[in-house]
Amino acid sequence: xxxxxxxxxxxxxxxxxxxxxxxxxxxxxxxxxxxxxxxxxxxxxxxxxxxxxxxxxxxxxxxxxxxxxxxxxxxxxxxxxxxxxxxxxxxxxxxxxxxxxxxxxxxxxxxxxxxxxxxxxxxxxxxxxxxxxxxxxxxxxxxxxxxxxxxxxxxxxxxxxxxxxxxxxxxxxxxxxxxxxxxxxxxxxxxxxxxxxxxxxxxxxxxxxxxxxxxxxxxxxxxxxxxxxxxxxxxxxxxxxxxxxxxxxxxxxxxxxxxxxxxxxxxxxxxxxxxxxxxxxxxxxxxxxxxxxxxxxxxxxxxxxxxxxxxxxxxxxxxxxxxxxxxxxxxxxxxxxxxxxxxxxxxxxxxxxxxxxxxxxxxxxxxxxxxxxxxxxxxxxxxxxxxxxxxxxxxxxxxxxxxxxxxxxxxxxxxxxxxxxxxxxxxxxxxxxxxxxxxxxxxxxxxxxxxxxxxxxxxxxxxxxxxxxxxxxxxxxxxxxxxxxxxxxxxxxxxxxxxxxxxxxxxxx
Amino acid sequence: xxxxxxxxxxxxxxxxxxxxxxxxxxxxxxxxxxxxxxxxxxxxxxxxxxxxxxxxxxxxxxxxxxxxxxxxxxxxxxxxxxxxxxxxxxxxxxxxxxxxxxxxxxxxxxxxxxxxxxxxxxxxxxxxxxxxxxxxxxxxxxxxxxxxxxxxxxxxxxxxxxxxxxxxxxxxxxxxxxxxxxxxxxxxxxxxxxxxxxxxxxxxxxxxxxxxxxxxxxxxxxxxxxxxxxxxxxxxxxxxxxxxxxxxxxxxxxxxxxxxxxxxxxxxxxxxxxxxxxxxxxxxxxxxxxxxxxxxxxxxxxxxxxxxxxxxxxxxxxxxxxxxxxxxxxxxxxxxxxxxxxxxxxxxxxxxxxxxxxxxxxxxxxxxxxxxxxxxxxxxxxxxxxxxxxxxxxxxxxxxxxxxxxxxxxxxx
Numbered sequence: 001x002x003x004x005x006x007x008x009x010x011x012x013x014x015x016x017x018x019x020x021x022x023x024x025x026x027x028x029x030x031x032x033x034x035x036x037x038x039x040x041x042x043x044x045x046x047x048x049x050x051x052x053x054x055x056x057x058x059x060x061x062x063x064x065x066x067x068x069x070x071x072x073x074x075x076x077x078x079x080x081x082x083x084x085x086x087x088x089x090x091x092x093x094x095x096x097x098x099x100x101x102x103x104x105x106x107x108x109x110x111x112x113x114x115x116x117x118x119x120x121x122x123x124x125x126x127x128x129x130x131x132x133x134x135x136x137x138x139x140x141x142x143x144x145x146x147x148x149x150x151x152x153x154x155x156x157x158x159x160x161x162x163x164x165x166x167x168x169x170x171x172x173x174x175x176x177x178x179x180x181x182x183x184x185x186x187x188x189x190x191x192x193x194x195x196x197x198x199x200x201x202x203x204x205x206x207x208x209x210x211x212x213x214x215x216x217x218x219x220x221x222x223x224x225x226x227x228x229x230x231x232x233x234x235x236x237x238x239x240x241x242x243x244x245x246x247x248x249x250x251x252x253x254x255x256x257x258x259x260x261x262x263x264x265x266x267x268x269x270x271x272x273x274x275x276x277x278x279x280x281x282x283x284x285x286x287x288x289x290x291x292x293x294x295x296x297x298x299x300x301x302x303x304x305x306x307x308x309x310x311x312x313x314x315x316x317x318x319x320x321x322x323x324x325x326x327x328x329x330x331x332x333x334x335x336x337x338x339x340x341x342x343x344x345x346x347x348x349x350x351x352x353x354x355x356x357x358x359x360x361x362x363x364x365x366x367x368x369x370x371x372x373x374x375x376x377x378x379x380x381x382x383x384x385x386x387x388x389x390x391x392x393x394x395x396x397x398x399x400x401x402x403x404x405x406x407x408x409x410x411x412x413x414x415x416x417x418x419x420x421x422x423x424x425x426x427x428x429x430x431x432x433x434x435x436x437x438x439x440x441x442x443x444x445x446x447x448x449x450x451x452x453x454x455x456x457x458x459x460x461x462x463x464x465x466x467x468x469x470x471x472x473x474x475x476x477x478x479x480x481x482x483x484x485x486x487x488x489x490x491x492x493x494x495x496x497x498x499x500x501x502x503x504x505x506x507x508x509x
Numbered sequence: 510x511x512x513x514x515x516x517x518x519x520x521x522x523x524x525x526x527x528x529x530x531x532x533x534x535x536x537x538x539x540x541x542x543x544x545x546x547x548x549x550x551x552x553x554x555x556x557x558x559x560x561x562x563x564x565x566x567x568x569x570x571x572x573x574x575x576x577x578x579x580x581x582x583x584x585x586x587x588x589x590x591x592x593x594x595x596x597x598x599x600x601x602x603x604x605x606x607x608x609x610x611x612x613x614x615x616x617x618x619x620x621x622x623x624x625x626x627x628x629x630x631x632x633x634x635x636x637x638x639x640x641x642x643x644x645x646x647x648x649x650x651x652x653x654x655x656x657x658x659x660x661x662x663x664x665x666x667x668x669x670x671x672x673x674x675x676x677x678x679x680x681x682x683x684x685x686x687x688x689x690x691x692x693x694x695x696x697x698x699x700x701x702x703x704x705x706x707x708x709x710x711x712x713x714x715x716x717x718x719x720x721x722x723x724x725x726x727x728x729x730x731x732x733x734x735x736x737x738x739x740x741x742x743x744x745x746x747x748x749x750x751x752x753x754x755x756x757x758x759x760x761x762x763x764x765x766x767x768x769x770x771x772x773x774x775x776x777x778x779x780x781x782x783x784x785x786x787x788x789x790x791x792x793x794x795x796x797x798x799x800x801x802x803x804x805x806x807x808x809x810x811x812x813x814x815x816x817x818x819x820x821x822x823x824x825x826x827x828x829x830x831x832x833x834x835x836x837x838x839x840x841x842x843x844x845x846x847x848x849x850x851x852x853x854x855x856x857x858x859x860x861x862x863x864x865x866x867x868x869x870x871x872x873x874x875x876x877x878x879x880x881x882x883x884x885x886x887x888x889x890x891x892x893x894x895x896x897x898x899x900x901x902x903x904x905x906x907x908x909x910x911x912x913x914x915x916x917x918x919x920x921x922x
Contacts, residue, residue, distance in 0.1 A: 397700050474720065
């Protein structure tokens with residue numbers, strides 16, 4: 001990663017300075033750029049209302065709100081989980097729980113908890129493809145949510161006893177005298193230590209310690225002492241008659257565990273491109289250990305830090321599909337909330353289908369390592385899906401061709417014809433979207449009419465922190481072309497929003 | 510004068526919209542015209558993700574140790590497709606039998622690399638980057654495309670799938686490998702409106718994707734921008750083939766359908782020389798028997814049908830298909846009627862250009878490395894042979910060292 005000359009490299013940073021809380025100054029003030037940055041990392045991006053609120057609250061107030069959730073978040077989440085249980089029970093292919101989770105991400109009032117639940121889903125990547133039970137996948141999701149901001153050891157103990165995980169990594173096949181190494185290996189390689197911090201013998205011995213762990217018929221945890229290997233095991237230098245719980249304790253006594261987890265969270269919250277030196281992460285690792293792996297405290301330190309509010313973090317990640325889609329939805333749909341008079345429900349199914357096509361099928365990560373993320377999100381197929389989604393969203397067509405998910409009246413238009421015919425398609429004008437789904441409502445909300453103003457307002461909302469100057473000029477020329485007014489101008493604005501959502505700047509988190 | 514590759518590379522890196530507009534129609538016609546050449550050799554790589562059980566793919570049915578190690582999973586002589594007095598193919602591979610009978614299937618045994626990794630991800634990366642030290646961030650196929658001349662327009666490698674771009678394809682010439690997800694239209698959708706409105710929007714998207722960046726090449730903004738431009742360009746390049754009235758028919762997105770699409774593209778004269786597909790599910794820790802058989806059945810039927818289609822169109826002689834997996838599995842089956850991660854394994858090279866037969870000895874079951882088969886043939890020797898002899902590019906430049914070719918895999922002369 002090349003940085004402008006004025007910015008020190010990661011090796012040059014003083015670690016204790018880097019993780020000290022950031023204080024805005026007159027020269028480097030708290031503004032939309034940083035508020036949006038915080039919302040992209042700690043949530044699924046800001047709505048317009050979030051930005052206005054964050055500017056008023058300041059960095060600490062905004063972070064408090066994100067870490068604690070909105071006042072109704074606990075009630076809301078409990079209610080949502082009850083609804084989710086019912087939805088999961090009636091789900092046969094995962095579509096219900098996928099739609100449910102997207103709804104929770106948007107409406108739970110605690111987006112940071114949902115964001116970290118997504119992080120843990122990726123970390124403990126379990127797939128419905130093998131588990132074959134939406135209710136068990138939903139139960140795992142609830143487990144991840146309840147521990148998302150807790151301590152790591154209880155989380156690791158709980159996920160190791162989670163039915164979906166045990167099915168996923170063959171716990172019930174791991175028997176005394178007949179060990180199956182699947183869980184023991186992934187526990188060390190992917191969940192806690194990383195390659196190089198254990199050996200094959202540790203894996204074999206740990207597998208013996210986990211024998212006898214299995215899901216019960218109700219989808220809970222069962223321990224069958226008859227299937228458990230009571231013998232002595234030697235794991236990471238400790239010898240005893242260990243069971244699975246001991247393995248987790250031993251694993252988390254390794255200094256490598258904090259380094260592995262902090263590094264992964266650094267990629268998620270700060271920068272996925274750079275490989276930070278151990279020295280830079282060491283203060284985080286040290287306090288992560290001394291707080292018994294307190295996830296919320298670690299997340300707070302990172303998100304409040306000077307390093308987080310620096311060029312080392314700003315736009316140094318590529319948005320994953322969920323971030324891309326929900327971020328765009330929250331921006332395009334104004335202040336998206338059920339209390340709004342012109343609120344319309346989202347076409348959840350359409351969103352699920354779009355996310356799948358972009359390569360992030362929730363509850364079905366590609367393998368136990370999770371989504372590889374970063375630049376691998378973007379290939380010609382997924383990039384095209386992003387653009388096509390952004391176009392449908394900005395033009396108010398999202399879900400127009402998905403049964404049950406329509407948000408515009410599709411009268412007189414058969415979208416399937418459109419799909420069959422070749423490109424380009426010449427049809428009648430797209431219908432005017434309902435106000436709640438119309439990005440052009442900004443014209444009225446902000447009283448805008450001049451192309452320069454329109455474009456700078458759009459950029460200030462969609463990509464705060466600026467874009468390449470040539471982009472702004474080109475967008476302004478596009479909006480100004482032919483001096484449109486009225487509906488034609490509104491349409492032009494929607495088209496410009498589509499284009500903004502495809503820019504490199506917008507694709508970065 | 511720039512050669513074409515340099516020209517395309519520079520254009521796709523995208524300094525000016527004018528250049529893009531000028532180049533797009535040429536791309537399309539070049540892609541189509543490549544049919545005239547009709548001589549380039551083509552390599553299709555089929556990834557078997559999850560760690561294919563090599564020992565139950567090429568089965569040493571005559572070895573008692575095999576039957577002892579595999580009490581429930583073993584394939585007996587009566588069931589296997591006999592290759593010689595010692596080994597036979599798993600019965601699920603029946604779809605490849607006619608290629609074997611016609612001498613079009615090379616079965617390479619004992620393939621691996623030193624100090625094998627038993628992590629899926631580490632080992633898969635090693636096979637894909639061809640770098641056991643794990644320092645290279647590009648793939649062997651990606652690097653290969655910078656070493657040979659091709660008529661592929663801007664599509665040096667076509668990847669058919671839903672997953673992210675495999676490491677093997679990273680670093681490809683021009684804008685990089687192109688991915689098409691067969692389940693979705695490969696089309697820029699702009700909703701309703703007039704032709705000129707669509708044109709203006711398309712030009713806007715292109716302009717935003719080509720707007721100069723002050724940042725360096727390695728910068729994320731530049732990366733995303735290049736990918737965006739590559740996507741817009743690829744949509745144009747592939748439009749006639751995938752989306753027009755004379756498009757190659759697309760049905761479903763299973764392995765066979767993906768291979769059939771490749772066969773259709775080759776028949777249309779699509780100039781790309783490297784295609785990549787993946788089949789997952791080989792991580793058979795438990796109840797392996799039926800699952801593995803189904804996978805091999807899918808694979809062999811898809812590959813058999815692929816070459817039949819190629820043959821019907823007269824292109825089979827210039828296509829080879831290589832299979833690989835990140836590792837084989839432990840010799841001794843586990844007590845879940847499955848197998849755990851192992852090492853050395855086997856692979857196939859298929860096509861009429863291949864001298865069919867068994868290549869190399871089956872690794873000994875009496876002399877194991879921590880319960881795993883020992884390899885005798887480094888996978889980079891297989892790659893080197895395909896690079897030098899089949900694709901006609903310098904394997905040393907791609908692999909960073911000279912590897913002894915496998916004479917058995919060289920073309921029939």
